[in-house]
Amino acid sequence: MADHNKEVDQITGVETTGHEWDGLKELNNPLPKWWLYIFYGCIVWAIGYWVLMPSWPLVSDYTKGVLGSSQRAEATAEFQAAQAERAKMGEKLMQASLQEIEDTPELLEFAMAQGKIAFGDNCAPCHGTSATGALGYPNLQDDAWIWGGSLDDINYTISYGIRSGNDDERYAEMSAFGRDEILSKEEIVNVSSYVAKIAGIDPDPKADLDAGAVLFEENCAACHGEDAKGLRDAGGPDLTAPNYLYKRSLEGIEAQVTSPKHGVMPAWIDRLGETTVKSLAVYVHSLGGGE
Amino acid sequence: MKKTAKAIAETDDDSWFVSDAKIYPMATKGLFRNIKWAILFITLGLYYFLPFIRWDRGEGFPNQAVLIDFERARGYFFFIEIWPQEVYYLTGLLVIAAVALFLMNAVAGRLWCGYLCPQTVWTDLFLKIENWVEGDRRKRIALDKQPWTLNKISRKAVKHFLWLMVAWWTGGAWVLYFHDAPTLVVDLLTFTAPIGAYVWIGILTFTTYSLAGFMREQVCTYMCPWPRIQAALTDEYALNVTYRYDRGEPRMHLKEAQKKQADGEKAGDCIDCNQCVHVCPTGVDIRDGLQLGCIQCGLCIDACDNVMMKIGKPKGLIGYDTDMNIERRERGEKPIYRFIRPRTIVYVLIIGLISGLMLYKLTNRDLSNLTVVHDRNPLYVNLRGGAVRNGYTLRLYNRYKQPQEFILSIKGMPEGSQLKVVGEKTGTSNDIPVVVDPDTTREIRALVFSPKGSKMPESHDMQFVLHDPKAGTEVVIGDFFRAKGN
Structure with missing residues (x-):
């Protein structure tokens, strides 16, 4: 640049850089020197940073830096601190009964928060993020409980599961009336239509409902109750409830009588521990269907 | 523009960068200097001592009048308590601040830059310290040219020590707004305060020391966006620090002017004494007219008035005026000063409306x-x-x-x-x-x-x-x- 002819722009009185693009010339309004020094300062800072902090990637590792700073270690420490903090509340949850938890705002708030997260992690895959269930997976929002909807009942079900193989599991199995040829095809149609009528579903017009009533009395009432409203101890669901575990239609009832499906709820007590299960019980109970 | 051209002249041929010439502002006395001192004392006094004012809020609540409490997520300002979900009050405050800036601009140009901006206020304080330790403009120029004698070293050392003390106090006052002030002061002195407090004090000590001690007018000309924005907000009625060239030109030295006047020729009141340039904290020449570098602090008005008094001419060769009025005077018309005009009315209305609304909302909040x-x-x-x-x-x-x-x-x-x-x-x-x-x-x-x-x-x-x-x-x-x- 020392060689170029110094040209001064007529209008502004400012020297040009000597560069020209299609007739456009650039004015040389120089930056102050300290801009440059800040740039040099950044370079010095960067070198210092490389030495002190983790920075350069290596083939299978990275430079650790003199200070040994590690965000992963910091995160782990913070996580442990948070766990220790939670453990204090967890201790309180352990001591308190389920009812006490629900009646104490401080414990309730903690249990609800913990329960909500634990639900999302463990329960939502089957029961849905909003606990509304799906075909074959119970809806936990409504008030139709097969095994009971009190705090203790829910806590027990979560702890030991249903048909889970745990020693303390809840267990019930419906006979396969069709597959095992306990009832004839016609009898199945009759008893299914009878159940449909009670549930408020249109029965098969060709079915003999009186015969169905007798069949129900003989084969189903032991578990489902004489009024078909279910028996908790036997694990027989309420057949008059607005929500069914499986298809709530005549075909659905016939299918279940012929060859029943049985879902499995795992036992969570060993995996999640008592406090988390308690929080889950309080959370599920608080959704609104709890008894 | 002139400054840039001047800077070019001092540039090496090969450099894209320039060292800006160091400015040695001269001390002056007068009305605007006094106004600036008063504002400096009020604003810095508020800043440094506000955290120590107590305000009783009852048992278990902080009794500091002005406090931003991050731990409890509460903002306290005397009788006002702001919850995190009410941060929109801050938005209202910012809108008011912006419109107030516009209003200042419409009334008298860069009132903010010249009198109220922290950069201006702290630079003024640092200049006062410099002046006190090293002497006025000419002594400082001479001192900088001197070799490093004991006198020079000790003066410089004292100056930087005092600057650092002010800067440190500035950072120290800042953190007091976020914790109980008397407790934190004790904690800071016994090294038991949170590490964040020391870091913030360090950062603000550094910024105050470098911005007010060294960067000074470069902050205004290179860093601050406001000079660019305010140029778009001015109009022909907005007062600005103005050299009344109708009265000043043609400028010439006093004796020359007296001679010309004796001969019956025209001579302006400006005697080209350069006092206005010497007192200017940003080193501009106000006689070049309204320019980006001018923060309109009014010190050149004081300097010029002092000279005019000495030579027996009326004051106000430089003063708050408009270019339009100068042109009118040249044509022999009367100058127009209009403070009440649609622009200022609208600004005042907006400020009144928003502050009224916020005050109403604040005082009528349900418990x-x-x-x-x-x-x-x-x-x-x-x-x-x-x-x-x-x-x-x-x-x-x-x-x-x-x-x-x-x-x-x-x-x-x-x-x-x-x-x-x-x-x-x-x-x-x-x-x-x-x-x-x-x-x-x-x-x-x-x-x-x-x-x-x-x-x-x-x-x-x-x-x-x-x-x-x-x-x-x-x-x-x-x-x-x-x-x-x-």
């Missing part, structure tokens, strides 16, 4: 409040027997300094509907007492049940009512009750 969020999924749950249940998440606000029992109820639901709050006893009525801790909020889950067998429409408007027995007020929040519909 209790309620927000309602309906469950997103499921929207409703059908229960046995035909009843329908809706779930809601409610947040109750208690601004009282004591625990407060509120009564929650519902309105607009059919006869026989039921309200339940998880964890609270349900009585025979739908009035459910809920206790909220002092000065905080509580989230609760509320369940509303339509009566069995009632045919609810797809969406039904209903309200939650929070009764505050202490104040006798009610907060009514409208929401809806969903069902499958008929």
Whole structure:
């Protein structure tokens, strides 16, 4: 640049850089020197940073830096601190009964928060993020409980599961009336239509409902109750409830009588521990269907 | 533009960068200098001592008048207490600040830059210290040219020490706004304060020391966007520090002017003494007219007035005026000064409106409040027997300094509907007492049940009512009750 002819722009009185693009010339309004020094300062800072902090990637590792700073270690420490903090509340949850938890705002708030997260992690895959269930997976929002909807009942079900193989599991199995040829095809149609009528579903017009009533009395009432409203101890669901575990239609009832499906709820007590299960019980109970 | 051209002349041919010539502003005395001192004392006095003012808020609450309490997530300003969900008041404050800047600009140009800007105020203070230790302009120039004698070293050392002390105090005062000031001062001195406090003091010490001690006018010309913006906000009626060239030109030295006047020729009042340039903290020549480098602090007015008095000419060769008025005077017309014009009226109205609105909102806040969020999924749950249940998440606000029992109820639901709050006893009525801790909020889950067998429409408007027995007020929040519909 020392060689170029110094040209001064007529209008502004400012020297040009000597560069020209299609007739456009650039004015040389120089930056102050300290801009440059800040740039040099950044370079010095960067070198210092490389030495002190983790920075350069290596083939299978990275430079650790003199200070040994590690965000992963910091995160782990913070996580442990948070766990220790939670453990204090967890201790309180352990001591308190389920009812006490629900009646104490401080414990309730903690249990609800913990329960909500634990639900999302463990329960939502089957029961849905909003606990509304799906075909074959119970809806936990409504008030139709097969095994009971009190705090203790829910806590027990979560702890030991249903048909889970745990020693303390809840267990019930419906006979396969069709597959095992306990009832004839016609009898199945009759008893299914009878159940449909009670549930408020249109029965098969060709079915003999009186015969169905007798069949129900003989084969189903032991578990489902004489009024078909279910028996908790036997694990027989309420057949008059607005929500069914499986298809709530005549075909659905016939299918279940012929060859029943049985879902499995795992036992969570060993995996999640008592406090988390308690929080889950309080959370599920608080959704609104709890008894 | 002139400055840049001058800087070019001092540049090496090969450099894209320039060293700006160091400016040695001269001290001056006069009206505007006094105004600036007064503002400096008031603003810095407020800044340094405000955290120590106490304000009683009752047992268990901070008694600092101005405090931003991050731990409790509260902002305190005397009688005002701001919760995190009310940060929009800050937005209002910023809008007021912006419009106030516009108003200043419309009335008298860069009043902010010249008198109120922290950069200007702290630079003034640092210049005063420099002047006190090293002497005035000419002594400082001479001192800088001297070799490093003991005198020079000791003067420079004292100056930098004093600068650092002021800078350190500036950073120190800043952190006091975020903790209980007297406690923090003791903690800082005994090295038991949080590390963050020291870091912030360090950062602000550095910025104050470098910006007010070294960067000075470069902050205004290179860093600050405001000079660019304010140029777009000015109009022909806005007063600016103006050299009245109609009176000053042609400029010439005093003796020359006297000679010319004796000969009956025209000579301006400006005697080209350069006092206005020497006192200028940004080193501009006001006689070049309105320019980016001029922060309009009015010091050149004082300097020029002092000279005019000495030579027996009327004051005001430089003064707050407009270019339009100079042109009018040249044409022999009367100058026009219009402070009340649509622009200023609108600015004042906007400021009045927003501050009025904020003040009204602040003084009429309920001590209790309620927000309602309906469950997103499921929207409703059908229960046995035909009843329908809706779930809601409610947040109750208690601004009282004591625990407060509120009564929650519902309105607009059919006869026989039921309200339940998880964890609270349900009585025979739908009035459910809920206790909220002092000065905080509580989230609760509320369940509303339509009566069995009632045919609810797809969406039904209903309200939650929070009764505050202490104040006798009610907060009514409208929401809806969903069902499958008929």
